[in-house]
Amino acid sequence: MWKRFFDWLDERLGFNGMYKALLDRPEPRGNWWNTLGSASLVLFLLQGITGIFLTMYYTPSPDHAYDSITYIMNDVAFGWLVRGVHHWGATLMVLVVFIHMLRVFVSASFKYPRELTWIIGVGLLLATLGMGFTGYLLPWNQRSYWATVVGTQIAGTAPLVGEFILRALRGGTDLSALTLQRFFAIHIWVLPAVMTALIGAHLYLIIRHGESHWPKQND
Amino acid sequence: MSEPISRRDFMKATVYFVGGLVSAAIGLPSIVYLLDPALRSEAGEAWVPIGKLTDMPEIGKPYPFSFTRVRINGWERTASTHGGFVIRRSEDPNDLLLLNSRCTHLACTVNWKEEEGIFACPCHDAGFDKEGRVTHGPPPRPLDRYENFRITEDGVLEILYKEG
Numbered sequence: 001m002w003k004r005f006f007d008w009l010d011e012r013l014g015f016n017g018m019y020k021a022l023l024d025r026p027e028p029r030g031n032w033w034n035t036l037g038s039a040s041l042v043l044f045l046l047q048g049i050t051g052i053f054l055t056m057y058y059t060p061s062p063d064h065a066y067d068s069i070t071y072i073m074n075d076v077a078f079g080w081l082v083r084g085v086h087h088w089g090a091t092l093m094v095l096v097v098f099i100h101m102l103r104v105f106v107s108a109s110f111k112y113p114r115e116l117t118w119i120i121g122v123g124l125l126l127a128t129l130g131m132g133f134t135g136y137l138l139p140w141n142q143r144s145y146w147a148t149v150v151g152t153q154i155a156g157t158a159p160l161v162g163e164f165i166l167r168a169l170r171g172g173t174d175l176s177a178l179t180l181q182r183f184f185a186i187h188i189w190v191l192p193a194v195m196t197a198l199i200g201a202h203l204y205l206i207i208r209h210g211e212s213h214w215p216k217q218n219d
Numbered sequence: 220m221s222e223p224i225s226r227r228d229f230m231k232a233t234v235y236f237v238g239g240l241v242s243a244a245i246g247l248p249s250i251v252y253l254l255d256p257a258l259r260s261e262a263g264e265a266w267v268p269i270g271k272l273t274d275m276p277e278i279g280k281p282y283p284f285s286f287t288r289v290r291i292n293g294w295e296r297t298a299s300t301h302g303g304f305v306i307r308r309s310e311d312p313n314d315l316l317l318l319n320s321r322c323t324h325l326a327c328t329v330n331w332k333e334e335e336g337i338f339a340c341p342c343h344d345a346g347f348d349k350e351g352r353v354t355h356g357p358p359p360r361p362l363d364r365y366e367n368f369r370i371t372e373d374g375v376l377e378i379l380y381k382e383g
């Protein structure tokens with residue numbers, strides 16, 4: 001019964017072939033370090049889901065951002081859990097993505113034909129850090145406020161364009177409602193869209209080239 | 220003797236079982252989280268003063284009143300305005316009719332039209348007579364009444380407002 005149903009679907013969708021190509025790929029001898037990319041992906045999805053859940057209550061306005069976070073933590077059922085997972089997941093993701101990059105470096109997997117995979121990876125690392133930077137401001141408490149003052153100030157020290165970057169980041173010369181709003185937009189729309197595209201390309205290249213072998217003595 | 224279960228089937232069953240547990244452990248709290256505001260009970264009641272009876276001397280004349288209730292929704296105080304009409308039916312100070320001015324169709328506010336002698340709803344052209352009965356238009360039932368009211372010692376009319 002189910003088999004006939006799935007066969008019917010598969011005849012039209014062809015997911016079975018896709019499944020074989022995408023997930024049933026040959027891997028070099030298993031190595032736990034090679035799971036870190038998938039771990040990054042899982043964390044990205046987890047951040048996406050918990051983030052969507054948070055926007056159900058969070059409001060990005062200087063008047064209410066802090067109150068809405070307090071509400072999530074103290075009043076909403078399981079709010080502390082959803083925010084906790086998003087908060088610690090963010091830190092963990094930076095860590096995991098970074099170690100993933102280290103393993104790719106150590107195993108020399110960035111070489112031909114995987115240079116593009118590496119370059120896209122660099123984009124993903126920067127985007128991940130950008131998520132951390134923009135997300136940190138959103139609770140609008142003392143710590144996040146001053147961290148963003150300092151962070152944008154650092155960007156402002158770049159020669160020539162620094163002053164302009166500072167104003168573009170803050171949406172003006174001061175840290176204001178405009179800053180909070182644009183950090184929010186970047187955090188939930190711009191960077192997730194960019195990362196989805198980059199991850200798609202990253203994964204395409206990984207499937208295309210297959211997993212690299214760890215270098216041997218005479219490589 | 221029953222067939223011994225194969226290693227593969229055992230693994231399959233275990234994966235489905237553990238997977239189901241994990242999905243439930245994540246799924247149920249997620250649903251509760253999303254529906255939290257709808258799951259709260261907002262019951263509560265209060266006596267609300269709406270005016271001195273001596274300011275409503277005329278029998279049969281609808282005197283409008285309104286009051287505002289403030290409630291905390293999430294992280295914000297939300298004020299909502301309610302209103303109605305007091306009609307004295309006789310000299311007896313307790314012989315009062317208190318109509319709610321919220322239209323029973325889709326909740327617009329009705330106004331008293333002296334010339335026509337009806338409460339008119341501007342939204343979909345409905346009318347209610349002095350007793351709150353529908354005279355024309357789409358409302359499915361008469362205007363609601365504030366059934367519970369009292370007159371305090373110093374002659375102030377109060378109604379029992381029920382939240383939720």
Ligand code: HEM
Nearest residue numbers: 034036037038040041101109117118121122124125211212
């Ligand atoms: C959001 C961040 C990232 C995600 C979701 C991600 C995802 C993945 C996945 C699923 C794999 C295959 C499994 C594995 O080899 O671990 C992979 C491989 C790879 N990643 Fe990433 N990655 C991310 C960041 C990075 C960064 C920061 C770099 C380097 C700058 C990088 C460079 C590579 C390369 C070169 C490979 C191929 C490795 C090989 O074939 O052995 N990735 N990535």
Ligand code: FES
Nearest residue numbers: 322324325340343
């Ligand atoms: S809301 Fe009053 S007639 Fe529709």
